[in-house]
Amino acid sequence: MSSAVTIDRPEGAIADAPAMADLVELARSRSADDRRRLLSGVLTLCRTEPGVRASPVLSDIFMTLARQAERDVRFALSQALAAADWAPPPLIHILALDDIEIARPIIAASPLLADADLLRILVEATLEHQIEVARRPHLSPVVADAIIDQAEPAPLTALAGNTSARLSDEAMRRLVEHSRRIAGLRSPLSRHPRLTEVLAAQLYAWVGQALREAINERFQIEDARLAPAIDRAVDQARGRTGSFSLGATDPAASDEADRRLVMKLQAGGQLRAGLLVRALREDRLSLFENVLAALTGFPFSQIQAALRAPGPEALFLACTAAGVDKAVFSPMLLEVRRLCGGLPGGDAHWRPPVVTREGAAQMFRRLTAAPHSSAV
Structure with missing residues (x-):
């Protein structure tokens, strides 16, 4: 040549x-x-x-x-x-x-x-040509639908990453559905500007932990999935009908209501660490304590002590054992201190260590079992 x-x-x-x-x-x-x-x-x-x-x-x-x-x-x-x-x-x-x-x-x-020319390329040319069509800026809905109809993983993944493509709501739904079997679609779809909260909740069920955190940060999926179940459980626990806000409880009965709510959610397999964040967001310290005790299996008295300890170590270990991500704990600690008059105390420069859920549970038990422990 x-x-x-x-x-x-x-x-x-x-x-x-x-x-x-x-x-x-x-x-x-x-x-x-x-x-x-x-x-x-x-x-x-x-x-x-x-x-x-x-x-x-x-x-x-x-x-x-x-x-x-x-x-x-x-x-x-x-x-x-x-x-x-x-x-x-x-x-x-x-x-x-x-x-x-x-x-x-x-x-x-x-x-x-034109669209007709691009459709011809999809039919007559190689897979590499199809991928380039899927990447074409401002791709029309007609061509996007044709790519989805062919259901080839590589062009579908290229289309999912093409944020300028003019995808219809139905096209987005079909892409999310394809992501059940094509793992390569999940990451670009989780960042796609046309991903709706409904589709995000569907995608959430199929992705790994890293993408779950990204989706939850964008859509608060954990809260969105829990909210209907929480509202139904509270209505059943109190014998009421209609919707319910966590912030609308009667203070005199809140502790018992929170305990029964957590029991119902746990019995139905609906108790998640995301409820801890929601409880603090709505100033429900009692609910936070009950959820944390139920998720970890630690005695309620030990959870209460951890929240009022001179240092944050015990609370961090309990939250980690419950499945709270390390990155989420710092803002959670600030909320707990706001509701507990500045407790748990401790050094302002304290940083949470790296520990697994199982390791955190063991360390919490040793810490709370130690006589005259200053951490709890």
Whole structure:
């Protein structure tokens, strides 16, 4: 293969706008050097004299280059014409179906590729071409739906990462549904601007812990999933109907109501660490204590002592044993101190250690069992 073509200053380039007769003569030559000179001359002519762009002769020259030129010439032609709105459409169609390295700039940027052309590429070209179509900026809903219909994992993943694609609500729903079997879709979908809270809750059930944290930070999925169950359990526990806010309880009966609520949620398998955050957010310290005791299995008295200890270690260990992420504990500690008059105390520069849930549970038991412990 010959050396790569340079469009701006190729060897033998025509410095000024060439005459059409010269271009026709070059087009008849089979010399590789003449074809490079022809390409340079045609592009120079198009840049300097826009009026010649629609010339049938010029279109014929372009088509000759596309069909007969060496690969590096076709590659240079593709790069030069990728964003041109004046190139002959048949030429663009040929280049879009060429080898993927030649086709990529055309598929990505050509304004002359209509939806019908992109659909043809999806049907006739390689998987690599399909991926490039899925990445095309501002992809139309028609083409996006066709990609989803084909259900090929790689193009679907590229489409999920294309945030400029004009996806319908139904297309997003189908992508999320595909993510049940195609793990590669989950990460881009979790960041997609068109992901709704309803779809996020569905996606949440299929992703790993890292993506769950990202989704929960964006949508508060844990709270959203727990809220209906909590409201129903509270209504049943108090014999009421209608919705219920955690902040609307009768203070005289709050401790008993919180205990019964936690028992019902735990019996139904609906007790989650996310309720700890919600309880603090709504100033329900008693609910926080009951949930933490139920999640860990630690005695309620030890949980209360941990909240009022001179240091935060015991509370951190209990929260970690309950499944609270280390990154969540610091803001949670501030909320507990707000509700407990500044307790648990401790050094302002204290940082939580790295410990597993099982390790935290063991350390909590040892700490609370130690006689005259200053931590609890």
